[in-house]
Amino acid sequence: MPKEFKPKIISFLCKWCTYSGADLAGTNRMKYPASILPVRVMCSSRVNPVFMVKSFLHGADGVLVGGCHPGDCHYQSGNYFTRRRFAILKRIFDTLGMESKRLKLSWISAAEGAKFVRVTTEFTEEIKSLGENPAKKKVFL
Amino acid sequence: MTKTSIKGADISNKKGITEAILAFLEELLSLEDFDAVLIPMRVPSEDSYAWVLVNDENLLREADPVAPVMPVQGANALSSCSRKGEGNIRIAALMRPCEVRAAIELSKLNQVKLDTVTLITYDCPGALPLSDYIKDPVNGEKTFDSVLAGPGRDVESVKQVCRICDDFSMLPASDLHFAFYSESSGNILLIPGSKKGSALLKKMDIEPSVDISSWKENIEELKKEQIKRRKERFKKVKGMVEGFESLSETFADCIGCHNCQSVCPVCYCRQCYFDSETSRLDAESVLLRTESRGAVSLPADRVMFHVGRMSHMSLSCVSCGLCTDACPVSIPVADLFSYVADRTQDTFNYRSGKDKEEPVPLKTYREEEEKGINELVKGAEG
Amino acid sequence: MDQILSIDKGAEEGVVRLLKFLLENDKVSGVFTLRRTTGKGFFDYALITDPGLLEDAIPLHPFMNVNGGKIISSLPPMKKPVAAVIRPCELRSFIELVKRSQGSIDDFLLISYTCGGSFPFDKTLKDNGRKLLPGYWKAVEKGVDPDNIRQSCASCEHFVPQNADITVSLLGEKDLSSKCLIYLHSERSTAMTEEFDAEISDGQLDMKRFEALLEKRSEQKEKDFKEIKIEDSGLDGMIDLFGRCIGCHGCMRVCPICQCVLCDFESCAYDPDTSVIANELPVRGGVRVPTDTVLFHIGRLSHMSFSCVGCGQCTEVCPADIPVSTLFRKTGEQVAGIFDYIPGRDVDEEIPVTIFKEDELSELGND
Numbered sequence: 005m006p007k008e009f010k011p012k013i014i015s016f017l018c019k020w021c022t023y024s025g026a027d028l029a030g031t032n033r034m035k036y037p038a039s040i041l042p043v044r045v046m047c048s049s050r051v052n053p054v055f056m057v058k059s060f061l062h063g064a065d066g067v068l069v070g071g072c073h074p075g076d077c078h079y080q081s082g083n084y085f086t087r088r089r090f091a092i093l094k095r096i097f098d099t100l101g102m103e104s105k106r107l108k109l110s111w112i113s114a115a116e117g118a119k120f121v122r123v124t125t126e127f128t129e130e131i132k133s134l135g136e137n138p139a140k141k142k143v144f145l
Numbered sequence: 146m147t148k149t150s151i152k153g154a155d156i157s158n159k160k161g162i163t164e165a166i167l168a169f170l171e172e173l174l175s176l177e178d179f180d181a182v183l184i185p186m187r188v189p190s191e192d193s194y195a196w197v198l199v200n201d202e203n204l205l206r207e208a209d210p211v212a213p214v215m216p217v218q219g220a221n222a223l224s225s226c227s228r229k230g231e232g233n234i235r236i237a238a239l240m241r242p243c244e245v246r247a248a249i250e251l252s253k254l255n256q257v258k259l260d261t262v263t264l265i266t267y268d269c270p271g272a273l274p275l276s277d278y279i280k281d282p283v284n285g286e287k288t289f290d291s292v293l294a295g296p297g298r299d300v301e302s303v304k305q306v307c308r309i310c311d312d313f314s315m316l317p318a319s320d321l322h323f324a325f326y327s328e329s330s331g332n333i334l335l336i337p338g339s340k341k342g343s344a345l346l347k348k349m350d351i352e353p354s355v356d357i358s359s360w361k362e363n364i365e366e367l368k369k370e371q372i373k374r375r376k377e378r379f380k381k382v383k384g385m386v387e388g389f390e391s392l393s394e395t396f397a398d399c400i401g402c403h404n405c406q407s408v409c410p411v412c413y414c415r416q417c418y419f420d421s422e423t424s425r426l427d428a429e430s431v432l433l434r435t436e437s438r439g440a441v442s443l444p445a446d447r448v449m450f451h452v453g454r455m456s457h458m459s460l461s462c463v464s465c466g467l468c469t470d471a472c473p474v475s476i477p478v479a480d481l482f483s484y485v486a487d488r489t490q491d492t493f494n495y496r497s498g499k500d501k502e503e504p505v506p507l508k509t510y511r512e513e514e515e516k517g518i519n520e521l522v523k524g525a526e527g
Numbered sequence: 528m529d530q531i532l533s534i535d536k537g538a539e540e541g542v543v544r545l546l547k548f549l550l551e552n553d554k555v556s557g558v559f560t561l562r563r564t565t566g567k568g569f570f571d572y573a574l575i576t577d578p579g580l581l582e583d584a585i586p587l588h589p590f591m592n593v594n595g596g597k598i599i600s601s602l603p604p605m606k607k608p609v610a611a612v613i614r615p616c617e618l619r620s621f622i623e624l625v626k627r628s629q630g631s632i633d634d635f636l637l638i639s640y641t642c643g644g645s646f647p648f649d650k651t652l653k654d655n656g657r658k659l660l661p662g663y664w665k666a667v668e669k670g671v672d673p674d675n676i677r678q679s680c681a682s683c684e685h686f687v688p689q690n691a692d693i694t695v696s697l698l699g700e701k702d703l704s705s706k707c708l709i710y711l712h713s714e715r716s717t718a719m720t721e722e723f724d725a726e727i728s729d730g731q732l733d734m735k736r737f738e739a740l741l742e743k744r745s746e747q748k749e750k751d752f753k754e755i756k757i758e759d760s761g762l763d764g765m766i767d768l769f770g771r772c773i774g775c776h777g778c779m780r781v782c783p784i785c786q787c788v789l790c791d792f793e794s795c796a797y798d799p800d801t802s803v804i805a806n807e808l809p810v811r812g813g814v815r816v817p818t819d820t821v822l823f824h825i826g827r828l829s830h831m832s833f834s835c836v837g838c839g840q841c842t843e844v845c846p847a848d849i850p851v852s853t854l855f856r857k858t859g860e861q862v863a864g865i866f867d868y869i870p871g872r873d874v875d876e877e878i879p880v881t882i883f884k885e886d887e888l889s890e891l892g893n894d
Contacts, residue, residue: 190768193771195770471846
């Protein structure tokens with residue numbers, strides 16, 4: 005029997021919003037997929053796009069960046085830069101024909117526990133349909 | 146273990162060198178004592194080779210133990226998987242003699258941890274210039290097949306430093322050595338060079354019982370020829386570096402890209418001194434130079450970079466030739482550095498990478514230095 | 528309307544005359560240009576303060592061993608501006624560097640020219656370049672691509688400089704061996720050349736004459752991009768393209784935009800860790816070492832591709848002949864296109880990652 009594909013989604017979550025949103029989901033006993041491997045950052049703009057590339061190339065099936073809604077950043081403008089950087093990385097992946105669908109940006113506030121559950125569940129399903137990241141088995145990266 | 150009592154194990158299997166080495170390594174990998182084999186492999190695009198730390202036997206079968214080119218120095222590859230972290234990967238590294246020597250030097254400089262590494266060398270026929278191979282990989286493969294087939298050492302197709310290399314065979318520091326430059330009938334001998342190597346052969350039930358003296362004699366003969374060729378080449382190189390005129394002309398095309406430093410196994414500094422703030426051209430330097438000479442060549446200090454690099458690492462230079470391969474303007478950096486390195490190492494009766502225990506001369510001193518250095522100092526004092 | 532200086536000497540001689548005038552009359556503190564270093568065909572860039580040494584200057588030679596924009600950004604400011612003769616791509620590089628606080632426009636009198644391209648390294652080393660010059664200038668006079676120029680030049684659409692103080696007109700000028708036409712764009716340049724001996728007129732560079740060449744260059748660009756099949760490459764394509772990469776980082780080192788003193792990818796943060804390798808070994812069966820070859824390139828793309836000016840130095844310096852410039856330029860154009868950004872176009876146009884609009888990219892993050 006083939007082993008069921010359990011995706012690994014490295015998730016960079018901003019402490020003030022998304023990470024707290026995830027906490028809220030937890031305290032409300034809402035289930036979200038075990039595929040999410042959270043990495044707490046102080047702001048989504050802490051995420052150097054290379055973190056996403058490195059996660060991808062080292063085998064992460066998906067990479068998620070979660071931050072405050074534009075306009076609500078704890079540090080005023082951090083997430084605006086996150087948005088630009090993500091757009092750039094997505095364009096790079098698309099230009100190189102790499103699976104940009106494995107990268108996701110999501111604005112989830114501290115109050116949106118339910119949104120966190122929905123987004124992570126949907127993303128996990130999408131990753132499942134994409135299959136395992138082929139980078140996992142590559143030797144010559 | 147005295148030299149005369151060393152024997153080798155005949156591992157020839159009539160299928161050639163690659164097969165024999167791979168068969169041995171496959172068996173080695175199946176032992177519990179090793180996590181991986183470090184070995185060159187042809188890249189998927191089939192236009193070069195890369196170092197791969199192999200853990201899977203099927204993958205190992207596709208490896209190329211004696212690769213036609215040396216795009217990355219084995220010691221650099223080894224350093225990257227032994228220097229940092231708690232991984233403790235137990236590696237059997239199959240590398241060229243110059244790569245093993247570089248690894249030994251790096252171990253003295255804390256860049257390679259050798260306790261979990263078994264160093265395996267072979268009689269190296271040399272390597273092809275990287276740019277030649279890349280321009281035409283199909284032809285490169287053919288050329289290397291004939292380089293490997295011999296007879297004797299090729300002096301046309303291989304890199305310049307390989308043509309004059311006199312350290313192409315077993316080293317005091319090898320744990321195991323594949324000997325195939327043998328006069329008689331293409332036998333392949335596996336020779337242990339250390340306690341580690343002997344213990345490993347014992348574990349694998351391989352008995353070194355063959356006398357290696359005819360092989361040794363053959364190697365000594367080949368070495369003599371190489372030393373002659375080396376002297377000849379260095380006569381020419383002397384003219385290229387002696388005197389400021391010649392030195393500047395030799396480096397006139399240099400663009401200051403620092404590729405040579407980047408690929409050098411011994412140049413391990415994270416930030417090269419010559420890339421640091423200290424070496425930066427400041428306003429005062431510009432003024433001083435323009436006042437006295439009317440102009441400043443830019444990028445500045447290219448000759449100083451080379452002479453400076455020599456003063457920093459020539460004691461550890463292993464003449465592997467990666468610097469020449471990496472130079473985009475075809476300066477024969479390796480010839481120049483080899484020539485200088487031979488002489489600086491001679492000053493201390495030191496041979497880079499020969500002995501794990503011998504400290505790099507700049508890390509130690511004697512109150513009464515040997516003759517060589519005293520004379521040099523006296524000479525400089527005028 | 529520009530002021531045009533017309534000198535009855537060959538183009539290069541005319542430029543050297545101008546440089547001499549500027550230096551001798553203390554209008555500039557120095558001249559940055561190409562010069563011959565020995566009689567044996569070697570050349571390099573130099574900052575010259577002695578007008579006598581200008582006789583060795585070869586300001587218009589199609590040899591670019593290092594990116595001049597990168598070099599001048601490393602020069603400390605002098606009492607007066609330095610007259611710098613650089614190609615359009617070098618000028619654009621300098622503008623990108625000025626935006627990154629690596630230099631100041633005020634420190635230089637920027638002299639550029641309509642550029643026919645430069646030769647690859649292997650054609651200009653030692654004395655080889657000299658032989659190619661007559662054919663090169665004939666082609667430039669005709670306004671067509673000279674033979675054997677770099678791939679990155681044959682596909683360059685930015686051969687007319689945008690932000691120079693002075694432009695020397697070369698492409699399409701009928702007789703470069705006997706006439707030198709110099710266009711003065713800035714007030715500073717007209718002020719500095721007031722007493723310079725030349726015929727003065729008014730006019731503007733006729734952009735129509737460049738249309739045919741521009742079309743050809745754009746076609747070639749598309750051809751180059753198609754050749755390395757970027758969109759179809761995917762992960763496997765990247766592995767193939769960088770299969771022979773030796774990790775020397777030469778491309779990064781010679782890149783004018785990459786000016787970090789210690790590159791991220793050479794810092795501790797990206798040091799190979801044996802525990803990572805040990806974990807991956809059983810999954811992959813084999814790990815290429817040193818690790819992270821492809822990561823370096825994709826990472827560098829994410830850091831600077833939008834500022835790539837396509838000068839081609841990366842491809843020239845690569846010991847493994849990888850077409851780095853084509854990849855970076857294509858990807859860079861795609862990325863810069865998101866923000867309608869063109870590197871080197873305008874010194875006041877901010878780098879896309881340093882600014883933002885509150886209302887933009889609304890398709891991201893909201894689903």
